[in-house]
Amino acid sequence: xxxxxxxxxxxxxxxxxxxxxxxxxxxxxxxxxxxxxxxxxxxxxxxxxxxxxxxxxxxxxxxxxxxxxxxxxxxxxxxxxxxxxxxxxxxxxxxxxxxxxxxxxxxxxxxxxxxxxxxxxxxxxxxxxxxxxxxxxxxxxxxxxxxxxxxxxxxxxxxxxxxxxxxxxxxxxxxxxxxxxxxxxxxxxxxxxxxxxxxxxxxxxxxxxxxxxxxxxxxxxxxxxxxxxxxxxxxxxxxxxxxxxxxxxxxxxxxxxxxxxxxxxxxxxxxxxxxxxxxxxxxxxxxxxxxxxxxxxxxxxxxxxxxxxxxxxxxxxxxxxxxxxxxxxxxxxxxxxxxxxxxxxxxxxxxxxxxxxxxxxxx
DNA sequence: TCTCCTCGAGATCT
DNA sequence: CTCGAGGAGA
Numbered sequence: 001x002x003x004x005x006x007x008x009x010x011x012x013x014x015x016x017x018x019x020x021x022x023x024x025x026x027x028x029x030x031x032x033x034x035x036x037x038x039x040x041x042x043x044x045x046x047x048x049x050x051x052x053x054x055x056x057x058x059x060x061x062x063x064x065x066x067x068x069x070x071x072x073x074x075x076x077x078x079x080x081x082x083x084x085x086x087x088x089x090x091x092x093x094x095x096x097x098x099x100x101x102x103x104x105x106x107x108x109x110x111x112x113x114x115x116x117x118x119x120x121x122x123x124x125x126x127x128x129x130x131x132x133x134x135x136x137x138x139x140x141x142x143x144x145x146x147x148x149x150x151x152x153x154x155x156x157x158x159x160x161x162x163x164x165x166x167x168x169x170x171x172x173x174x175x176x177x178x179x180x181x182x183x184x185x186x187x188x189x190x191x192x193x194x195x196x197x198x199x200x201x202x203x204x205x206x207x208x209x210x211x212x213x214x215x216x217x218x219x220x221x222x223x224x225x226x227x228x229x230x231x232x233x234x235x236x237x238x239x240x241x242x243x244x245x246x247x248x249x250x251x252x253x254x255x256x257x258x259x260x261x262x263x264x265x266x267x268x269x270x271x272x273x274x275x276x277x278x279x280x281x282x283x284x285x286x287x288x289x290x291x292x293x294x295x296x297x298x299x300x301x302x303x304x305x306x307x308x309x310x311x312x313x314x315x316x317x318x319x320x321x322x323x324x325x326x327x328x329x330x331x332x333x334x335x336x337x338x339x340x341x342x343x344x345x346x347x348x349x350x351x352x353x354x355x356x357x358x359x360x361x362x363x
Numbered sequence: 364t365c366t367c368c369t370c371g372a373g374a375t376c377t
Numbered sequence: 378c379t380c381g382a383g384g385a386g387a
Contacts, residue, residue, distance in 0.1 A: 029375090030377090034377075105376090110376095
């Protein structure tokens with residue numbers, strides 16, 4: 001019965017080395033209708049387990065068959081166990097104000113939160129870290145991120161799965177592996193947390209899309225062109241499409257502005273607020289076109305045609321970047337041409353090129 | 364241009 | 378619950 005929103009702590013993307021790992025077993029998936037059967041917790045300091053907590057919780061009705069099949073917990077095992085009030089009180093004392101860590105830990109916290117509020121009148125406001133959330137970020141290509149998938153991925157051995165303490169131990173090992181993997185991949189934990197903390201990760205920021213290419217076909221229609229996407233692309237992720245634009249020497253952008261040269265239309269059908277009409281980007285683009293802006297609106301398929309044509313016909317390639325960027329007044333002080341290998345700089349270089357008589361700077 | 368809001372899709376816990 | 382998408386509004 002959580003009509004009132006739970007006032008939980010912060011859901012953090014970070015790797016504390018002092019925390020309490022938790023796991024519970026319940027009679028089902030709903031914190032509203034189901035009950036806790038077992039609570040397990042490990043206290044960790046400097047990444048080492050220094051204490052543990054285990055408690056069954058008395059249950060005055062028959063445990064569903066599938067739960068016993070899953071966890072091995074039977075009513076007989078709970079005879080003489082602490083009642084819910086006693087169990088949550090003991091757990092609460094063990095937890096203190098530690099950071100909570102677990103696997104899909106919102107599940108566990110929600111149950112514990114309701115128990116704590118109901119029996120102790122205390123809200124669990126501890127900050128927490130969800131290993132599953134981190135696993136998804138670190139291994140986005142894995143098909144699934146269930147606890148058992150991570151156990152398999154990291155070759156972790158587990159004694160009695162789906163029992164509170166055993167799952168805590170497994171999750172701790174997973175947590176340690178994730179920590180190591182984050183360091184190996186991102187150099188250090190701070191970098192990982194920066195990359196994935198909130199906005200940076202959510203927002204597809206066109207300005208951050210770079211290319212490794214050092215040679216461009218300057219005759220290609222996308223070269224030096226500012227490209228904006230609207231709607232969902234059918235055959236491609238928008239991020240990948242932007243990457244391709246960048247690889248052609250184009251400049252992916254977030255919004256339609258006076259600089260925009262291409263607006264690529266994806267599918268807006270799914271968007272209820274648009275209802276088959278036009279996105280604001282498209283409206284703005286049409287307005288700019290009517291004012292004579294150098295902008296055209298193309299469909300997703302037109303865009304693919306532009307991509308496919310790449311490599312065919314005559315190619316004018318830039319041999320070195322310095323030939324282009326060295327001529328760009330804004331960046332000519334830059335001694336290292338590679339530093340100029342940014343989409344913004346190419347746009348400026350391209351504008352500069354337009355103002356020159358002919359492509360002396362290209363060959 | 365930037366920040367915040369809303370919606371839908373998808374996945375995980377026992 | 379998270380996350381990705383577009384839109385509204387300052």
